[in-house]
Amino acid sequence: MKKIAIIGGGSWGTALAIALARSSRHHRLAIWAHSPDIVDLLRTRRINKIYLPGFELPAGVDVTGALAEALAGAEIVLGVMPSAHAREVYRAMRPHLEPGAVFVSATKGLEPATHARISEVISNEIPQSRIAVLSGPSFALEVARGDPTAVVLASTDASLATDIQEEFSGPMLRLYTNDDVVGTEIAGAVKNVIAIAVGVSTGLGLGTNTMAALVTRGLAEMTRVAVALGGRRETLAGLAGLGDLILTSTGALSRNRSVGIELGKGRELGEILSSTRMVAEGVGSAAAALELARRAGVEMPITEQVHAVLTAGRAARDAIRELMERRLKQE
Numbered sequence: 548m549k550k551i552a553i554i555g556g557g558s559w560g561t562a563l564a565i566a567l568a569r570s571s572r573h574h575r576l577a578i579w580a581h582s583p584d585i586v587d588l589l590r591t592r593r594i595n596k597i598y599l600p601g602f603e604l605p606a607g608v609d610v611t612g613a614l615a616e617a618l619a620g621a622e623i624v625l626g627v628m629p630s631a632h633a634r635e636v637y638r639a640m641r642p643h644l645e646p647g648a649v650f651v652s653a654t655k656g657l658e659p660a661t662h663a664r665i666s667e668v669i670s671n672e673i674p675q676s677r678i679a680v681l682s683g684p685s686f687a688l689e690v691a692r693g694d695p696t697a698v699v700l701a702s703t704d705a706s707l708a709t710d711i712q713e714e715f716s717g718p719m720l721r722l723y724t725n726d727d728v729v730g731t732e733i734a735g736a737v738k739n740v741i742a743i744a745v746g747v748s749t750g751l752g753l754g755t756n757t758m759a760a761l762v763t764r765g766l767a768e769m770t771r772v773a774v775a776l777g778g779r780r781e782t783l784a785g786l787a788g789l790g791d792l793i794l795t796s797t798g799a800l801s802r803n804r805s806v807g808i809e810l811g812k813g814r815e816l817g818e819i820l821s822s823t824r825m826v827a828e829g830v831g832s833a834a835a836a837l838e839l840a841r842r843a844g845v846e847m848p849i850t851e852q853v854h855a856v857l858t859a860g861r862a863a864r865d866a867i868r869e870l871m872e873r874r875l876k877q878e
Contacts, residue, residue: 548573549714552617554636555627556580556589556610557826558598559653562687563625568605569693570717577609579617581628581636586612598824602691618643623651623714625681626665629826630656630736633665637672644673651700651711653681655735655791656828657835664732677707680728681715682735683786684794686801690720697721699787701731723786730778734769734788737836739829740850741765742795742803743810747856747863750811757867761849762796768847772836775843803829810856811863833857848873 551567551574553560564578580586589610604610611617618624618640628636633654650673652665663671666678683698690696700715700722702708708724716722725731741761748757769792770783782788795801806827809819820830833854840847852866 548575549623550575550577550621551623551625551714552621553578553625553627554614554617554640555629555654556582556585557627557629558687559685560625560627561589561599561602561604562691563627563653564608565602565605565691566693566717566720567715568608569719570715572714574714575609575620576605576607577611577617577621578604579611579614581612581632583612586610599688599691614639615643618645618648621645621648623711624648625651625653626669627653630654630665630828631659631831634658634668634672637669641673649677649679649707649711651679651681651715654828655682655739657736657832657839659831659835662835662838664729664736666728666732677704678702678728679704679707679711680731680735681722682731682791683723684790686794686798688800693719695719695721697723697786697790699731699785700724701728701782701787702726703728725782725787727779727782729776730773730782731787733773733776733778733836733839734783735791736828736832737769737772737847737850738765738788738792738795739803739827740833740836740853741769741792741829742801743807743827743829743833743857744849744853745796746801746804746807746809747811747853748807748867749804750808751863751867752811753867758797762792765796765849766792768849771845772840772843772847775845776839802827806830807853813863816857829853830857 654665679702685696685698712722745761855861856866
């Protein structure tokens, strides 16, 4: 019976704890949260009115605010923290890790300061570590509810991918494996940026023609930058790319889409973000994705306009107009 430490007590980490508790593998599970009030809420087992109202945390899941306690005896470390805090948290883990512990990153974003993928952050902070990346179309609430969900587990270590696939798969959670870590992580980060753009168009009152154009051209951007950085085109055409892009761009539960909708209605970004404890990873990933694209020599016009709306005060309608008037290229 393996112990899994889930590092991050937000909606996704909590949903994964519920899903893993359903597995026939009978894991020992511990979930760590940074915020004392979230720890207290999780300990009541009435999950938690901030993130997943109406759900109960299974009785066998230990809850703690101490990394050492969560990591004690853990053979698998499942990282579900926001990308902006990932390096700090992985660095803090180092003294408490069990020898041979493996890492599964379920954070869909890029480190804002360095533009690094999260698997790169782990490798920097914990050298020689064995790492897999969990991504794909998966709203936390639906995973917690037990809706059938298919996700991707990417690792260059084939035996690790197989082991984690067996450990994590459950009656309603199916994991497909691949070895394209770059493509999987880039897809997981950039689809959030495109979802903000789709949300903006919805907030402006634009219709499904616009949505379809943004999703399709957004997929082209995701694919260009991922391939330029060493990912594979087929990864972007699968669950990690197209599947997650469709979900995040069109689903009512999407945080990034919701941020875009409010921007399209004219609200200020600071006001939008201060009104929720949810993390919309696309807000921080837009600048990082643009910098990676610049280094790789590829263009990302939708991401560029999202970044301008987020950071330069560009009006949402002007951003859409700029995209429509942009010089056409064959792609």
